[in-house]
Amino acid sequence: MPIDDARERLIESVSRTLNLTAPDDIVMLEEAIAAHLTAEGFHSLQGRTGKLRELMIWRSQAERTHTVDLPEGQVTTRVVYLDDFVSGGWSSYFTCNRAGTGGWAKPDALYVVVPRWESLEDERFQVSFLAHESQHFRDYRMFPDLMGWELEYRAKLVELNIAYESRDRLIARFEANQSDDPSDAHSFANRRVIAAMKRELKLPASASLAQASVEDVQIVAKRLLLDDSMARQEALLAEQPPVE
Incomplete structure (x- = not known):
């Protein structure tokens, strides 16, 4: 149809x-x-996740404030913890709850889907939710016109810069989900991140990013993020009218 x-x-x-x-x-x-x-x-989320219309429904939520260390400085965010779900959304539905949205960022707060996380204290949560979504929170203010894949590209570099024991699992997830379609923001960003990292690390295209050391991956990921920020700041300055 x-x-x-x-x-x-x-x-x-x-x-x-x-x-x-x-x-x-x-x-x-x-x-x-x-x-x-x-x-x-009930509480709910509508709109689009990826290419499809979303419908998530939950019964309870609670708030906390977190201060998160990011490569470009600390960010303090309001985090809303969502629980007791009636509907986990389309990605949860079509994978029989094996996968699903772990959370999202809005200009007012971060929202975490509690059932999607094995722990709210381990490194995976600290890296792939708090750091990733806090980078979105920061970028909404610093670069408000970023496209979806650009937001994801920058947040995924942050993950690679911070991750230690969760690093290989993170890389495997990025490498398994790649796309050339910019409208598929996460998959397209994964491809851009993997390609940029391999280029900087001088790894062959067929190699896994996991072959590089944790330290080298962290250093290169931060450098790529800072370079991206500098280019965007210079572009913003260039757009400003001259002072008379």
Whole structure:
């Protein structure tokens, strides 16, 4: 079925369920879904994750403040811990809960999907959630016009700069999920990160990044991030009108 036809069927079906007149825009329908779930005592996430419409639903959440050390300085963020899920979203659904969204960042806070993490204290969580999403939080302020894959490219470099015992697992995840499609932000960023790291480390294309030492990977990842930041700052300065 063409995606446009599927979208229309979805709008009509959900509208009937909510006893609504079908809106012209799926975003308007998602607003109605969110309002309905809130009235029933649930929290929810709509919008898009990757290329598909999202629907995550949970019952409880709690907040904490974290200060995270990043390659370019400390960031203090509000972190919302989400738990007691009714729906883990489409990635959880089609993998029978074997995989799913671990969390996300918004300009106001970070949001962590508690059931997706084995521990909230281990290095994997510190690196792949707190550091990764805190870099997004920082970049939203520093470079507000970044595309999705650019945000992911920078955050994945941060992960490689910080990771120790979780490093090989992290690299395996990056190398197993690559794409040439910029609209698939995570996969496209993985390909860019792996290619840039191998180039700087002078590794052959067929080699795994895990063949390099932890220290070398950390040094190169930080250098690539700082170079990227410098280029973006210079571009922003160049766009400013001259002072008369």
